[in-house]
Amino acid sequence: MQKSIFSELNPNISVSCVTLGFSNDEIKVLVNVANAKKKKTASTEFSLPESLIQSDEALKECAKRILSDFTNPDKVYFEQLYTFGGLDRVKKHDDEWLRLLGLHTDERVISVTYFALLKPDLFVSEQSLFDKHTEWISISELPHLAFDQNKIVEKAVSELKKRLKFEALGIELLPEKFTLNKLQILYEKILNIEFDKRNFRRKILNSGLFVTTGERQNDVTHKPAEYYKVDKAKYELLRKGEFDLSFVNF
Amino acid sequence: MQKSIFSELNPNISVSCVTLGFSNDEIKVLVNVANAKKKKTASTEFSLPESLIQSDEALKECAKRILSDFTNPDKVYFEQLYTFGGLDRVKKHDDEWLRLLGLHTDERVISVTYFALLKPDLFVSEQSLFDKHTEWISISELPHLAFDQNKIVEKAVSELKKRLKFEALGIELLPEKFTLNKLQILYEKILNIEFDKRNFRRKILNSGLFVTTGERQNDVTHKPAEYYKVDKAKYELLRKGEFDLSFVNF
DNA sequence: TCAAAAGTGTTCAAAATACACCCATGT
DNA sequence: ACATGGGTGTATTTTGAACACTTTTGA
Numbered sequence: 001m002q003k004s005i006f007s008e009l010n011p012n013i014s015v016s017c018v019t020l021g022f023s024n025d026e027i028k029v030l031v032n033v034a035n036a037k038k039k040k041t042a043s044t045e046f047s048l049p050e051s052l053i054q055s056d057e058a059l060k061e062c063a064k065r066i067l068s069d070f071t072n073p074d075k076v077y078f079e080q081l082y083t084f085g086g087l088d089r090v091k092k093h094d095d096e097w098l099r100l101l102g103l104h105t106d107e108r109v110i111s112v113t114y115f116a117l118l119k120p121d122l123f124v125s126e127q128s129l130f131d132k133h134t135e136w137i138s139i140s141e142l143p144h145l146a147f148d149q150n151k152i153v154e155k156a157v158s159e160l161k162k163r164l165k166f167e168a169l170g171i172e173l174l175p176e177k178f179t180l181n182k183l184q185i186l187y188e189k190i191l192n193i194e195f196d197k198r199n200f201r202r203k204i205l206n207s208g209l210f211v212t213t214g215e216r217q218n219d220v221t222h223k224p225a226e227y228y229k230v231d232k233a234k235y236e237l238l239r240k241g242e243f244d245l246s247f248v249n250f
Numbered sequence: 251m252q253k254s255i256f257s258e259l260n261p262n263i264s265v266s267c268v269t270l271g272f273s274n275d276e277i278k279v280l281v282n283v284a285n286a287k288k289k290k291t292a293s294t295e296f297s298l299p300e301s302l303i304q305s306d307e308a309l310k311e312c313a314k315r316i317l318s319d320f321t322n323p324d325k326v327y328f329e330q331l332y333t334f335g336g337l338d339r340v341k342k343h344d345d346e347w348l349r350l351l352g353l354h355t356d357e358r359v360i361s362v363t364y365f366a367l368l369k370p371d372l373f374v375s376e377q378s379l380f381d382k383h384t385e386w387i388s389i390s391e392l393p394h395l396a397f398d399q400n401k402i403v404e405k406a407v408s409e410l411k412k413r414l415k416f417e418a419l420g421i422e423l424l425p426e427k428f429t430l431n432k433l434q435i436l437y438e439k440i441l442n443i444e445f446d447k448r449n450f451r452r453k454i455l456n457s458g459l460f461v462t463t464g465e466r467q468n469d470v471t472h473k474p475a476e477y478y479k480v481d482k483a484k485y486e487l488l489r490k491g492e493f494d495l496s497f498v499n500f
Numbered sequence: 501t502c503a504a505a506a507g508t509g510t511t512c513a514a515a516a517t518a519c520a521c522c523c524a525t526g527t
Numbered sequence: 528a529c530a531t532g533g534g535t536g537t538a539t540t541t542t543g544a545a546c547a548c549t550t551t552t553g554a
Contacts, residue, residue, distance in 0.1 A: 196517075196518070196519080198518095198519085199516075199517065199518085203515095203516090206515095217525095218525095219525095219526085220525070220526080221525065221526045221527070222523095222524070222525055222526080223523055223524035223525055224524070224525065249515080249516075
């Protein structure tokens with residue numbers, strides 16, 4: 001962050017982003033690592049990307065600014081999650097982070113959190129992440145994060161879970177084209193349950209939300225799977241509440 | 251509000267409350283009326299109860315302080331809804347309201363909104379509400395509210411709708427004892443659909459969440475209905491996610 | 501005896517679940 | 528030829544939806 005931005009920051013309001021992704025069949029979250037260039041120790045400090053808000057900046061713009069560090073915020077699904085505003089938050093803060101953020105322990109800070117879902121093609125490269133001290137960490141092995149951020153991540157994951165059923169939100173984590181098997185694994189990882197392959201496929205296809213691309217895998221050492229994509233028109237209707245997925249019960 | 255409180259207010263953060271109730275078989279919302287003592291005109295100003303936050307006050311405490319004007323905040327169900335933080339909000343503000351709140355049009359304000367569900371026995375009297383310039387208004391005939399508050403009310407109602415199915419949240423709007431018919435009307439008004447009486451009763455009773463009190467209506471000019479109540483233990487589990495209502499599909 | 505709401509069961513259609521084998525590909 | 532994941536159908540059970548009459552009370 002440049003000094004010129006710092007000078008306009010509102011010291012009472014910050015925005016944090018929980019960014020979720022799906023790679024190697026795992027749901028992952030993007031975190032900053034304080035001492036990424038040293039080797040990780042018990043005291044390695046992980047934290048969510050965040051920033052104080054600028055005086056003339058809408059909350060949503062602030063979230064975009066944070067996301068723009070590692071993706072194209074205009075192509076990413078994100079929305080507001082929750083606002084944390086207890087008085088005890090600041091006292092729990094790690095001094096190093098406070099300094100990084102330009103905060104004083106005697107100021108009350110409310111944190112507006114956003115959650116973002118990244119399709120794999122919007123990932124920045126691992127090298128670029130490394131340069132930024134940023135890493136993908138699987139939510140099943142999440143370390144302790146700064147402040148009360150573990151709660152925030154939990155909330156984001158539980159929101160994703162809730163909205164998978166009626167809004168099929170999980171597809172925001174998949175590339176444009178995907179096999180039904182990847183989709184099933186995604187659902188299984190988010191919901192933490194396993195599905196029967198035949199029943200899963202039937203329900204998915206009956207929903208009418210997915211259509212085949214006609215393309216198939218190649219260079220795989222087994223029967224190549226067909227690639228599917230989302231029916232964009234139906235997905236739009238679904239997000240607007242004008243299309244009902246409720247007959248598909250996972 | 252006293253001056254001593256004003257002096258500690260943070261001018262950038264406000265809290266608003268959407269308070270919902272159920273009376274005369276209608277879902278209602280509690281609003282402040284600017285000129286309650288004059289007769290209502292097209293220019294009558296309605297708005298949600300709100301306040302700037304005090305510098306040393308948690309968001310939740312601020313919501314409680316607002317609610318305490320017309321109910322006992324310790325006995326009321328309430329939770330955070332959404333945070334509005336666009337830059338255009340202030341410019342839309344009505345000057346009179348700005349003055350009441352002690353705001354300046356050139357300050358950015360983010361509004362953290364809460365929604366509260368009041369059981370009928372926690373209502374303050376109509377007279378007391380009148381003295382406070384506060385009224386219950388049916389959500390089906392909601393007038394224009396100040397700022398962007400109509401959106402906030404819509405969001406609260408849609409949250410209630412979403413969570414009726416899996417968390418049975420609607421019962422926070424009912425008294426301790428209620429007939430299954432009242433429960434059905436409540437569900438119908440929230441979801442805006444009608445149910446078959448027999449199917450509704452079967453599903454409700456199969457859910458295991460409701461138990462009979464053994465008491466019946468008296469002084470009614472028809473067959474007296476049985477009073478039911480919530481099985482508190484199961485309701486607790488439900489709220490914690492450890493009890494599943496998903497087999498009851500409304 | 502009338503009006504008004506309470507309470508109660510069955511039938512039919514749709515959806516969920518459980519379950520096992522053959523297929524296409526690269527090596 | 529084999530290892531790997533892809534792809535398919537049926538039978539059973541469970542759940543949802545539609546539907547109409549009798550009961551109890553106060554006036």
